[in-house]
Amino acid sequence: MADRSAKAEPKWVYVFAAGYVDGxxxxxxxxxGKGADLAEMASLGLPVPPGFTITTKVCDAYYAxxxxxxxxxxxxxxxxxxxxxxxxxxxFGDVERPLLLSVRSGARASMPGMMDTILNLGLNDETVEGxxxxxxxxxxxYDSYRRFIQMYADVVLGVDHGVFEDLLExxxxxxxxxxxxxxxxxxxxEIIESYxxxxxxxxxxxxxxxxxxxxxGAIAAVFGSWQNARAQTYRRLHDIxxxxxxxxxxxxxxxxxxxxxxxxxxxxxxxxxxxxNEIYGEFLVNAQGEDVVAGIRTPQSLTERARIxxxxxxxxxxxxxxxLYANLVQxxxxxxxxxxxMQDVEFTIENDxxxxxxxxxxxxxxxxxxxxAVDFADEGIVSKSEAVMRxxxxxLDQLLHPTLDPEAAKDLLAxxxxxxxxxxxxxxxxxxxDAESERAQGREVILVRLETSPEDIHGMHAAVGILTAxxxxxxxxxxxxxxMGRPCVSGAGALRMNTKAGTLKVGKRTLHxxxxxxxxxxxxxxxxxxAKMREPELSGAFATLMTxxxxxxxxxxxxxxxxxxxxxxxxxxxxxxxxxxxTEHMFFDxxxxxxxxxxxxxxxxEGRREALEKILPMQRGDFEALFEIMVGLPxxxxxxxxxxxxxxxxxxxxxxxxxxxxxxxxxxLRQRMTQLAEFNPMLGFRGCRLAILYPEVPEMQARAAFExxxxxxxxxxxxxxxxxxxxxxxxxxxFTAVRDMIVRTAAAVEKETGGKLDYTIGTMVExxxxxxxxxxIAEGEEGAExxxxxxxxxxxxxxxxxxxxxxxxxxxxxxxxxFAVDPFVSIDIGGVGELVRYGVEQGREAKPGIKVGIxxxxxxxxxxxxxFEKTGLDYVSCSPYRVPIARLAAAQASIRARGGWExxxxx
Numbered sequence: 029m030a031d032r033s034a035k036a037e038p039k040w041v042y043v044f045a046a047g048y049v050d051g052x053x054x055x056x057x058x059x060x061g062k063g064a065d066l067a068e069m070a071s072l073g074l075p076v077p078p079g080f081t082i083t084t085k086v087c088d089a090y091y092a093x094x095x096x097x098x099x100x101x102x103x104x105x106x107x108x109x110x111x112x113x114x115x116x117x118x119x120f121g122d123v124e125r126p127l128l129l130s131v132r133s134g135a136r137a138s139m140p141g142m143m144d145t146i147l148n149l150g151l152n153d154e155t156v157e158g159x160x161x162x163x164x165x166x167x168x169x170y171d172s173y174r175r176f177i178q179m180y181a182d183v184v185l186g187v188d189h190g191v192f193e194d195l196l197e198x199x200x201x202x203x204x205x206x207x208x209x210x211x212x213x214x215x216x217x218e219i220i221e222s223y224x225x226x227x228x229x230x231x232x233x234x235x236x237x238x239x240x241x242x243x244x245g246a247i248a249a250v251f252g253s254w255q256n257a258r259a260q261t262y263r264r265l266h267d268i269x270x271x272x273x274x275x276x277x278x279x280x281x282x283x284x285x286x287x288x289x290x291x292x293x294x295x296x297x298x299x300x301x302x303x304x305n306e307i308y309g310e311f312l313v314n315a316q317g318e319d320v321v322a323g324i325r326t327p328q329s330l331t332e333r334a335r336i337x338x339x340x341x342x343x344x345x346x347x348x349x350x351x352l353y354a355n356l357v358q359x360x361x362x363x364x365x366x367x368x369x370m371q372d373v374e375f376t377i378e379n380d381x382x383x384x385x386x387x388x389x390x391x392x393x394x395x396x397x398x399x400x401a402v403d404f405a406d407e408g409i410v411s412k413s414e415a416v417m418r419x420x421x422x423x424l425d426q427l428l429h430p431t432l433d434p435e436a437a438k439d440l441l442a443x444x445x446x447x448x449x450x451x452x453x454x455x456x457x458x459x460x461x462d463a464e465s466e467r468a469q470g471r472e473v474i475l476v477r478l479e480t481s482p483e484d485i486h487g488m489h490a491a492v493g494i495l496t497a498x499x500x501x502x503x504x505x506x507x508x509x510x511x512m513g514r515p516c517v518s519g520a521g522a523l524r525m526n527t528k529a530g531t532l533k534v535g536k537r538t539l540h541x542x543x544x545x546x547x548x549x550x551x552x553x554x555x556x557x558x559a560k561m562r563e564p565e566l567s568g569a570f571a572t573l574m575t576x577x578x579x580x581x582x583x584x585x586x587x588x589x590x591x592x593x594x595x596x597x598x599x600x601x602x603x604x605x606x607x608x609x610x611t612e613h614m615f616f617d618x619x620x621x622x623x624x625x626x627x628x629x630x631x632x633x634e635g636r637r638e639a640l641e642k643i644l645p646m647q648r649g650d651f652e653a654l655f656e657i658m659v660g661l662p663x664x665x666x667x668x669x670x671x672x673x674x675x676x677x678x679x680x681x682x683x684x685x686x687x688x689x690x691x692x693x694x695x696x697l698r699q700r701m702t703q704l705a706e707f708n709p710m711l712g713f714r715g716c717r718l719a720i721l722y723p724e725v726p727e728m729q730a731r732a733a734f735e736x737x738x739x740x741x742x743x744x745x746x747x748x749x750x751x752x753x754x755x756x757x758x759x760x761x762x763f764t765a766v767r768d769m770i771v772r773t774a775a776a777v778e779k780e781t782g783g784k785l786d787y788t789i790g791t792m793v794e795x796x797x798x799x800x801x802x803x804x805i806a807e808g809e810e811g812a813e814x815x816x817x818x819x820x821x822x823x824x825x826x827x828x829x830x831x832x833x834x835x836x837x838x839x840x841x842x843x844x845x846x847f848a849v850d851p852f853v854s855i856d857i858g859g860v861g862e863l864v865r866y867g868v869e870q871g872r873e874a875k876p877g878i879k880v881g882i883x884x885x886x887x888x889x890x891x892x893x894x895x896f897e898k899t900g901l902d903y904v905s906c907s908p909y910r911v912p913i914a915r916l917a918a919a920q921a922s923i924r925a926r927g928g929w930e931x932x933x934x935x
Contacts, residue, residue, distance in 0.1 A: 040086050041104040044070040045078035045115050045271055053367075058083050060275030062134030065387050072366065073360065073385050078115040079279030080108035081134070087273030090251045099250055105243070107276070121239040125162060126155035128172075128281040129579060130413035131246040133253060135274045137192070138388050138508050142262045143274060146182040146246045147316060148176035148281060152237040160213075161251055162339050162365060167210060168286055171208075173184060174317065174579075177223045177235060180242065183250040187230045190443040194518040195222050229419045243278070243831045250276045258482040264842070265512070267891075282383040284376040285316050291377040292316055293345070297360045298370045300392040301449050301550075303569070303673035307331055307360060309373075310500050313344050315929050318711060320565045326519070327500045330356075333483035338445075355382055363387050368409050369930055370400050371420070371715055393449055393510050394423040397836050398569040405576075412576045413923050421890040421917040425930025428601070428909050432548045436560035441534045441545065444520030452493035452515045455545040456539060457525040460487020467491070474545055476525060476532060476935065480505040488512065493547045495554060497523040509932050513830060515549035520790055523554075566601070566912070574912060577919035583896065584903035585914045586662070588883060595657040598908035602915055605661035605749070607816065607905020609645070609654060609697040611729055620646055625690055629700055633724055640728040651736035655748045659740065662749040664883070664905075665733050666792060667726050667766070671756040673704040709824075715756025715792075719854030726766055730773040738783035750787040753816055758797040760804050763812060790814030792883070794821035799863035803870035816905070817864050818890075826860045852885065854894040865899050881905060890917035897921035 042050035042059055044067040051059045051067030059067065063081030082101065089098040107125070113119045118127035128150040133143035151159065151173045160169035181187040196208075199219055203352065205211060205658050209221075227235045253259060254274045263270060284292030295309030310327035327681055328342040330337040330353070335344040341663045346353045356375065359382070362372045370388035376383045392400065397419045405415040432451040442757055444597050454472040457463045460483070463475045467490035474490035477484065478500040486495055488508055493515040496505045521608070524533040530541035534889055539545070539556070546559040566574075580925070586597030586607030595606065620643055621682030627639035654663055677686055687694045719726040730752060737748040756768045774785050791812045793799055799822070806812045830836065834852070841847040864882070871878050881903040886892035888910030896904055907915050 037081075037100045037104075038085065040098065040101050041080050041082055041102075041108050041282070042067065042077065042126075043078075043080045043108050043111055045075075045111060046070070048111070051081065056595075057272075058085065058275070058879045060136055060277070061138055061388050062132060062136030063277045065419050066279070067275060069363075069384055069387060070364075072362070074362075074784055075381070076437045077280040077282050077383055077385070079111070079129075079277055082276040082278070084273040084275050086137070087251050087275070089252060091255075091273075095248070095252060097244060097251075101247075102244070105247075105278070106317075109243075110278050112278075112783050118280075120150055120243075121155065123154045123158045125357070126150055126158045128159070128275075129242055129243065130241065130278070130279050131250055132277050133250045133274045134277050135254075135268070136177040136272050136599055137266070137268050138391065139259060139262050139266075142253075142255070142259040143484070143505050144386050146176075146179050146183055146250070147520055148172045149180070149242050149246055150239045150281075151176045152239065152242075153265050154237075155239070163283075163525070164288060165286060165404055167211075167213040167216065168283070170213045170220065171211075172283070174216050174220050174223060174451065177220060177227075177244070180246065181223070181227050181235065183253070184245045185231060185235075186226055186228065187411070191226050191230065192223055195226060197500050203686050222479070247276050247278070248569050250274070258485045261485045261489075264483075265485070267865070270845065282376045282378045283316070283706065284312070284378065285314050286379055287314055289349075289377070289380050290314055291349075292837050293330065293375055294329075295356070295360065295373050295375065296370060296378060296390045297364045297373070298390075298400055300372075300390050301405065301446065301596075303392065303396035305403060307357065308334070309500070316624075318442045320462050327419065347499075348375070349380070352377060352380060352382055365409065368404070368414075370396075377453075386449070391507055391510050392429050394419070394425070395569075395910050396430060397423060398573050400428075402569040402572050413580055415573065416580055416916070416919050417923060419916060420934070421913045421920065425909070425912050427566065427570060428912060430560060432546070432553075433549065433560040433562040438553070438559060439556040440545055440553060441537065441539075441556050442520045442554045443521040444497075444517040444552045444554065445499075445506075446500055446548075446550050447499075447503070447518040448503055448509035448514060448516035449550040450493075450515035451546060451548045451550070451559070453544060453561075454492045455542050456532060457487075457491070457541060458525060458530060458532075460484040460490075460721055461556070463487035464490040474547060476523070476545075477505070478525065479503065480508070488514065493549070494555075494772060495520060495523075495547050497521060497525065515547055517547045517549055517552050517554055520554055521554075540694065560561070570912075576917060577916045578602070578923050579919075580917040581915065582925075583893075583901060583918045584881075585663075585911055585918060586881070586883075586903050586905040587908045588887075588905050589654070589908060592653040592657060594908050595654050598911055601659060601911040603661075603837075603908065603911045604903070605890075606658055606663040607903060608753075608888070609651075609663060609665045610669070611666060612674075621675060622689055625686070627725075628675060629674050629690060629692060629696065630703075633722075634726045635910070636722060637728075640724055644732055647732035647734045648739075650821075652740055653780060655736055655740040655750075656744065659746050659748070662751055664751040664753050664790075665729070666755055667716075667729050669715050671704065672718065673701060674906040675703050676704070698927055716754050716766050717756065719754070719769070720762065723769050726769050727773050731768045731777060734774055734777040735781070737785060737787070738777065738781045741783065747786045750785070751814060752787060752789050753792050753814075754789070754812075755792045755807065755818070757791040757793045757812075758801075760801070760807075760811075763791055763805055764810065767810065788813040788879075788891060790816065790879075792816050792818045793864075793867050793868055794818030794819070794825070796822070796826050796863055798908040799867035802867035803874035804869040807874040811870075811875060812878070814873075814879040814881070815867065817867065817884065817901075819855055819860060819864070819882055819886045820852070822863060822884070823856065823860050826863060827851060827856065849891075853897055855886045855893055861895055861899075864896075868899055868901065879903075888914050889922070893917040894924065898922045 056064040059081045087166035102592040109120050113127045118125045120127040131146045156173045160166040161287045178192040182189040214413045226800030246346035271712050287881045291313045299308045309330045310512050330345045332344045332346045349756045369389045371387045372385040401415040401418040404410045454474040457473045463473050466473045472492045473867050474493045476495045495519045496507050532539040546555040584604045585607040588608040589598050589606050623639050623642040627636045688698045736752050757763045793815050883905040887904035888906030
């Protein structure tokens, strides 16, 4: 009788082959993006080499067991390997008809180049002869074997790949051979012996000849690469959770290096830089896939149009293999229609037969994402709301910054490939570490490399632009730069760099580390010096998609703006008012700071009023400018918030000159600074506390705002929707005291001018007590008429963490997974977010319909905006350049709230 208590072995392996497919596209959580898409393509009857995917659950088990594969995996994997062999007519480990395998990673989210891959697995000293006989090409077989040894020894055994590269270069130099294609089968056999000896010399044991040992070593190594440094950095930069893990896909090898009728390539079904509806990609004849993305050989264009535009002599695939190219075009259209998105496809041609190795939603620039989303909607492939969801709001940042002015003078150094659009100027650095360290010191740098690799990911993120001498449009540098929104010029072959010497030579010119260059990722140009830029034009697909987004969103989007320049920029970007005008930023002008210091040094109220009278007309002018720009839209003016000592000089060397300007003794200035000194000014004498102790300040500011509102209304004939915000309130009594001053001032201004004011008085909720007592603060006619959550300070006070000093803590906590994300970037939903939620509920219970917004930095963060939508806020306010991002994020949050979308937006 069967033991009913025994648990069934979990399903670790999912097979995909002609007529037999375990998985589907919606199983990416279990099979990873690669495995799920391969299964989907196989189910569609597309030419996919048979294989199987080992699930992300095995990744969990692997790490839980201390980096060991689970016991039940091998029987399932062996059965799947036998099925693959049956499909292709070969046997794994067989010396006559050997089955060769590829072993690749595949996370739920695309992480190009961040984890490890092993190709040609299953070769040893015996099976290589079987491959040679079966293919009829001994050179191909031994080339494949040396590739396998080099890749396996590096990824699995830990032998530095540079050891093999040096051996190969030495052999070519000694034998006067210029390129790999010049080597014969006998050459490769000789090199293989040196490779195997290098393994023995390094490890003290031979390269494994047992193909089963090879397979499980490779599987474990690919799971292990989930936690390599570059993968961890990529996940941190792209907010990919560590807990997701990776799947591993094992697949029958197909060979693009079998001769002149074989090739390998990478293609996008639409242009990933511009979004144009044109095939975009590259291929190499007689090559394997890593040759294309590694930038070792110069690839050829897929299309004849692209070949002509690039001025290439080598034939395009369209010309070289027209029938196969036509088949590829049909496949691309079918994939695009099925997945309803632009696809990034890897393919191999083996003796005139097309094989698809991978498809996934293609990484694209923000410009391309917008155009593709709008085009797909116009073509009826997706709805307008789906188009809105297809664009990552954060990616819009790529479009909101300057590009090269086409009319500016240019000192052209070199021209490469326009790999990722946008322009940037910065100091030359030659290593990723230098890029990161220079950036930490506040410098903008261009990372210049022969070619980038996944190990450079941290430096690419730190740089404002990337320039490489090698590589094509689908090289590592190009793909990663587009995903990051960094300008990139690749394949600038005229560059000659000496990293150790810190020099870059272009023709007869020599540049050094620290010299300024400009790169234009839209044209491929590299310029000497800092080139003139121009502001972006937000029209076309951008304007169309934002119109669709505005129709979808519920929350309003305002801007934090203190100057006319900020306000104009915000309005151009679609802001619906000012959610935070910081009045203290208006006091640091040379003329005003003197009056402000006179006010601070005054012993009596009369002296303070006398000093503030000098500031009043200037503050009134500031408000008039803001009100005119934002006419018809609400403007929230926050009363003076920072502590007074911030307006006094810290440097004692400056005291004599300032004391002279103020007409006081230096000792008086020193005494006042001593009186105002605080150990923690963030929790000290600031905000409403200043207003209560020095009522002359809020009275002057309120008068300036009210007089400006009446003046603008008389001048333009439109009412100003003025909101006066009291900062740092913790108690109802504080709010009441300052409110009464404002109301008295408003009545006086109305009486003096004969005008009628339209204003409300509210408070900035930035202390936990204010959130907890929000109902009390809002209650009644004299309670707060609006709340604006200042989540910057609310995060500091709730977490007991000063963002000015928190960098080491944040870094350590993120690494130790105490913080999933920086709480100053995305709101801490469980803590700070709960205070916001409670404050909103209590405020609306006490005063139904009270207007509630947010004006901290979280107002421009898409993840935080999604939370604010769920919490029912009326608006978010953010910096001007984040306004379009917030508009799109608010639209997506509304669509999700209605149940119109389940997945995260693609970009």
